[in-house]
Amino acid sequence: MIYRVGDVLRISCPFTPTVVTGVDEAYVSVRWPWWEIDPDAEGVRWNGEVDLGRADPDELYMTDPASPRLAPGDTCRVGIPARIIHVIEVHEYEPPQETGWLPRPSLSLLVLRVGEAPDVAAEFQGTSIEPDGGVPFTLELLFRPYAFLEVGDDAADAAGRAGRFDGPWTWTAYDGAGGVPAWPLALLIGGADPTAVAAATATGSHEAEVTRWRRAAGLQDDAQSR
Template identity: 85%
Template sequence: MVYRVGDVLRISCPFTPTVVVGVDEAHVSVRWPWWEIDPDAEGSCWNGVVALGRAHPDELYVTDPPAPRLAPGDTCRIGIPARIIHVIEVHEYDPPQETGWLPRPGLSLLVLRAGEAPDAASEFQGTSIEPGGGVPFTLELLFRPYAFLMAGDDVADADGRAWRFDGPWTWAAYDGAGGVPAWPLTLLAGGADPVAVATATATGSHEAEASRWRRAAGIQHETSPR
């Protein structure tokens, strides 16, 4: 699957046995059950342990028993119960990124949990996950804004302005002015289906599409998507 900024996903990961190797006030550290140490890594060294925030709101993984009940040497299970996330950044690596563990990831997604709005002013926001990076995620696409367009498509809007689609929240107007395209849209060039574009935008608006995204992502208040 090709992931895009704006995708609303359901993520889960089977709970897998592991061992607690350290606990402090902020973290519980466990032997990571899904990766292997990369013997050929030159720029980083990983010891096989991952630290999880004991009460961090962005933490996707949970332990069973819960982290506050764990002590070094305990056995537990770690996984991700089914929950909703949405994608705010997509990064591809060619060659795959050297991380210190195997398999080396070729793709990472920066995601927020349902209900958390993107904050363009925040320097650090979100959790990185690596589809195909060894952890047995299940990822199900629930909603994709502007699913009928492909990156790089050119469209004309109802006001006669031409736009390039670089993602649902990163429209570029060829006249250099700002704003967002006025529906309906007509495909000028690109890989999308012209009939699908015309049909999908015959009614509604960019603002309505953003509202659909907010509902799918569990975001209650108005926010400018990133």
């Protein structure tokens, strides 16, 4: 699957047995059951453990039993209960990224929990996941804004303005003016189906599409979208 900014996904990961290697006020450390140490990594050494935030609201993974009941040497399970996230960044790596563990990921997604809006002023926000990085995620696409267009497509809006679609929140009008496209849209060139674009935008608006996305992502009406 090709992921895009704006995708609303349901993520889960089977709970898998492991061992607790350390506990402090902030983290519980566990032997990570899905990765292997990369013997060929240069300048990156990984000890086979992962620290999970005990009170971090962005932490996707959970332990069973819960971390307050765990001590070093305990056995537990680690996984992700089914929950909804949305994608705010997509990064591809060629060659795959050297992380210190195997497999080396070639794709990472920066995601937010349902109900959390992107904050352009935040220096750090979100959690990174690697769909091809060895963890047996299940990722189900629940909603994709502007699913009828492909990134890089050119389209004309109802006002006759031509622009390039670079993602659901990035419309680059060739006349240099700002604003969002007025529906309906007509595909000029690109990989999308012209009939599907016309049909999908025959009713509605850019603002209505944003509202649909916000509803799927669990955002409040007063939350700021991109």
